[in-house]
Amino acid sequence: MESKQNKALVFGYSDIFFSYYIDTEHVCSQMVKDHTLVYIYSGEYLIEEGGVTTTVGAGECVFLRKDNRVIMNKLPKDGEWFKGIFMTFKRSFLKEMFHKIENQSLPIGTKRSQSSVIKLPKVPSIESLFLSMTPYFDTSIEPSDDIMRLKQIEGVFSLLNVDKKFYSSLFDFSDPWKIDIIDFMNENYMYDLSMEEIAHFTGRSLASFKRDFKKISLLSPHKWLMKKRLQIAQDKIMNEKKKVSDVYLEVGFKDLSHFSRAYKENFGYSPTHYS
Template structure:
C-alpha cells in the first residue's frame, strides 16, 4: 500500500499500526480490545471517555487500557498532517513476555492503574522507540517479524520503566471481572453492540451472559435494549422537544423508518405525532 497525503492511510504490520492523512479531522468511537500505545508523530489527537477529554500533541504518547470504549479524533495542525503510530499488545504476546520475567522481582504490592487513558511522560525510551519505526512505513522497507517482536518488547520495557503500576495492568491474566450487566447496558444502550459484544465487555461468555441476564430481567437482552431505546426516545420527544431526525440516531437506531415503526408499535402513535399530545 502506498502512502499518499490527501487521504486517510493505515498500514498494519502485525500489531503495529501507522496512520497518516493531511485533510480534515477524522474521528471514531472504538472499543479498545487490547492494551495499546498511541504515539503522535505530527498533528494532534483528542481522546474522550465519557466526559473526560485528553489532547495529545506532537511527540506525546498515551496508553489505552483494554476493554474500554474511547472516542479518538485525529487531525492535522496547521500545515502539519496527522501521523500516528500504535502498538497493540495482544494477550498471547503478554503471556509469552510474562514467562521471561523473574517472578522474584515482581512488585507484588503495587495496584493496577484505574484510568483507562493514561498520558505518558516524554521519556527517551518512548521517543526513540517510535521514531525508530518511521522508516519501516516506507513501502520499500517492510519490517521482519523479528523486528516487530523487538519493538513490542521495547514498548513493554518502556512502560514498566515509567511506572510499576503497569505490571498488574499488563499481566493480569485472570478471567475478566463480571461487571454489572444492567449498569453496563444503561450506559451503553445507544451504541451498536451485539449481544456477543456486551457479554464480552461484562466479562462473560455468551452462555453465562444469557443465564445471568435472566436473573435481572424478564425480557430478553434484545427486547430490553429495544424498550430502553424507545423509552428514552419518548422522553426526548415529549420533554426535550427534539426532532425525530435527531433522536433516532441518539438512541441507537440505524434508520428512521425502523425507529418510526418500532415507536408506533409500542406507543400506538408515530413519533412525529408525539409533540402534539
C-alpha cells in the first residue's frame, strides 16, 4: 500500500511553492508568517480563521495576510487531486517593490481590509499569471530565480489592481501592532509556539514581551502556559469525560508521560484518578 508521504509533494523555487496532495486530504494549523497569494488548480482548499471557513475551488485565488493563524485543509474533489501554488511575499521583497513604485501616484488614505483571508475575484491578470507557471509542476523543468522574481512582481501588481486596500497591507513596514498578550495566549495555548514566536505575533521583541508579561502575571510565560494547559485538561477529563490519551494532545503536550507527571505535580493526583 502506498504511504501517505508518497501521495504528497511540496517543492519550491525562491518564495513560490508548488503543492500536490494526490488522493488524500491534508489538514494543518499554522501561522501565516508572510503575505501569501494562493491559486488552486484542482481540488479544494478550505481556510478556517476565527470560526469562519473560506472555500477556494479550482481556478480561484485567495490572499492570506501575514501574522495570523489559520487552519488549512487541502483535499481532492470530483476525482481530481489537490494541486496549488503558494506565492509568498517577504518583507524585504516588498520593501524593494515599494521603493520602485513610490514615485508613482500612490493612493492616499486607503485602509487595510479587516479580514486576513481575502478571496479574490476572478480576473485575467491573476489567472494568466498562475497559468503561466503550470509547466513548473513538472520538476524536470526548473525556472531561474529571475523568472520566479518576475512572477512575484506580477503577483503584487495584480493584487494592487484588484483592490487599492492591498497597498495598506503589502506596504505596511511598521512593527507589527501590539495585541493583548493574554488574549493571544488564551486562543493559542495548544500550539507549539516558542516564546520568540509569541512575542512576534503579539507585536513585540522578545525583551519587550517578557517585560510586558511581568506586568500582567506573577508567573513566567512558560509557567503560565503550563498552568493553562493543565486547567483545560482537567476540565476536559472531569467535566467532558474525555480520555487522557486524547486530552494531552488537545492541550498541547507532546508526551503522555510528561503530561501525567506535570498534572500530578499541579493537582496532587494523576489524570486517571477519577476515570
